[in-house]
Amino acid sequence: MQTERVTYLTTAEQKAALEAFAKAHGKSVGNIVREATMSYMADAPLNDEEKMSILVAELNQALPAIDASFERMTAKLEAARAELARLRKQRKAAA
Helix, strand or coil: CCCCCCCCCCCHHHHHHHHHHHHHCCCCHHHHHHHHHHHHHHHCCCCHHHHHHHHHHHHHHHHHHHHHHHHHHHHHHHHHHHHHHHHHHHHHHHC
């Protein structure tokens, strides 16, 4: 995952509270901020176009893994078919 830096300003007290919260949960401050941001955005009302845009982006991100999974499945099926053909020939030769 390629990351980009985001900087924001906060008070010393808020920063300390955030750091303490992150430490108490065994996470980094960055992780807490990312999770909070995603949760906040997920709860925001979206129009249909915004929802579709998010779905398309998620699908585009998932497609390489889906494609690789289908490639592995296809290879396994082809290997199984070849093994079945070999066994059929072997049975005919033995008969």
